[in-house]
Amino acid sequence: MCDLVSLERRRLIADLVLFYKIVHKMVFIDLDETLIPLSASITRGHSRRFRVPIARTNLRNVFFTNRTIRVWNNLTEVIVSADSIKTFKTLLSNVDLSNYLVFN
16 A cells, blocks of 8 residues: 555565675675575576575575575676665666565
């Protein structure tokens, strides 16, 4: 009715912003064992893709890394290589994230 952004979408964007900060070393969160880059031999997608950790339980699927890497890997090279947080957020606001939201 008021054309507001849903809470679910805002949380997803906040997750992606935090992931951007981790990847670009703006914050230090030790995820070295979890963030495994995909090899450069993969021809599709951008250069900063990561392997999604294996989840043996449904609980693990909702962990930060599992839920965020899936979305991150589908972003474009221009977005993940943005030179600032402000640019990243602006570019991200133009992306259709409805495929990753439960409630549209």
